[in-house]
Amino acid sequence: MTEIPREPIYVTRPALPPLDEFVEYLRKIWDTRILTNNGPFHQQFEKELAEYLGVKYLSVFANGTLALVTALQALRITGEVITSPFSFVATTHALWWNNIKPVFVDIEPDYFNLDPEKIEAAITPQTTAIMPVHVYGNPCRVDEIQHIADTYGLKVIYDAAHAFGVTKNGKSVLNYGDLSILSFHATKTFNTIEGGAIICQDEKTKRRIDFLKNFGFADEVTVVEPGINAKMNEIQAAYGLLQLKYIDEYIAKRNVVADLYRNELKDIKGISILNDIEGIRHSYTYFPILINEREYGESRDDVYERMKRENIYGRRYFYPLISQFPTYRGLSSAKTDNLPIATIVADQVLCLPMYSDLQPDVIKLICSILKER
Secondary structure (H helix, E strand, O other): OOOOOOOOEEOOOOOOOOHHHHHHHHHHHHHHOOOOOOOHHHHHHHHHHHHHHOOOEEEEEOOHHHHHHHHHHHOOOOOEEEEOOOOOOHHHHHHHHOOOEEEEOOEOOOOOOEOHHHOHHHOOOOEEEEEOEOHHHOOOOHHHHHHHHHHHOOEEEEEOOOOOOOEEOOEEHHHOOOEEEEEOOOOOOOOOOOOEEEEEOOHHHHHHHHHHOEOOEEEOOEEOOOOOEOOOOHHHHHHHHHHHOOHHHHHHHHHHHHHHHHHHHOOOOOEEEOOOOOOEEOOOOOEEEEEOHHHHOOOHHHHHHHHHHOOEEOEOOOOOOHHHOOOOOOOHHHOHHHOHHHHHHHHHEEEEOOOOOOOHHHHHHHHHHHHOO
C-alpha cells in the first residue's frame, strides 16, 4: 500500500505572490479609497497585461464567465453558434444566457479541440459564429477555422480560458479570431483570485466592450448600451499586477512538473499523455492523461477512486460532456453518435495534480499509484 500523504493533493493549487509585497499594494488602495470603477490599478493592469500577452486591445473583467457573456453581446451574436461539447460548462452557459442555440461538433482525437473538418456540415442559415476552445491550452487549428469563418461570413470567438501566455510561432494565440476570452480563476496558471478578460482586434470594439461591462455608461449622464456590472475591482487588479512579476517563474516550474510526469508515465501500457506541440509556448494549465480500460486493465473511474483513497484528488476534466447535461441533451447535435471522439475522451480522461510548487516526490507518488494494478 502506498503511503498516504498527510495533506490532500488536489488537482490544482493557486500560486500566491509574497504576502508582504501584496500588502504594499493594499496600502495604496487604502490611501486612495478607490476600490473599483476603473481605478488606477485597473488601468495599469490592463496596460501591463496587454504588453505581457502581446495583444493590442484588452478589457479585464470580474470573472471569465461574465467576459464570455459580454463577448457575445459585443459582437451581437444571435441564432446558432457552433461549439465544443468538451469544455467547462461556462462555455455553453454563456450562449444560453444570450438566448443562443449551441450546436455541438465533435473534437479531434489528438488534442481534443473542435475538429475543423466537422464544422461545415453543422453550419445552417441560422449560424452566426464559431466558439472553439483551446482545450488544456493547446491551440486549435486556427487557420482552418478562420478559413471556414471567412467563407461563410461567421464570427470566431475563442474560449481561451486555458491559454494564458500561449504562443504559436512567437505570436499570441489570443490574436486569432474576432475575440478571445481569458479566465483568471484561482485554478488557472495566472490568477487574480477571480477574473477574466476579452482580447479584441480594434479600439472601437474595446470601447463597446468597456461600455457593456459598466452598465452601458459612456459618461456620467449617458448610457449607450444595456450593459451589466462586470468590472474588475482594484484589489483584483493590484493582485494581478503583482502576479505578472512571477508568472514566468510559475510557468517554468509547471513545465518541470509536466516533464517529470511524462518521464514517469511514458511506458505504462494503456495510459496516453499529451506531448508539447512544436512551435508552441505552453503554459501547462492542466496535465491530462487518457486511460484505456482494455489496455490498462482498470477503468478511469476505478483509478480516480483508487487515487482518492490515497488522498490524491485528480479531476475528470471534462466529464460528463456538456452535451449530456439536462439543459442541452435534447438538442439534435448532442446525440452521442454525433460526438464519438468526445464521448470516448470524456470517459477516459483524468487530469492529474498540476501546480508550480508540486514536489517531485509527490509526482513520483502519484505515478506509483498509476503503475500499480
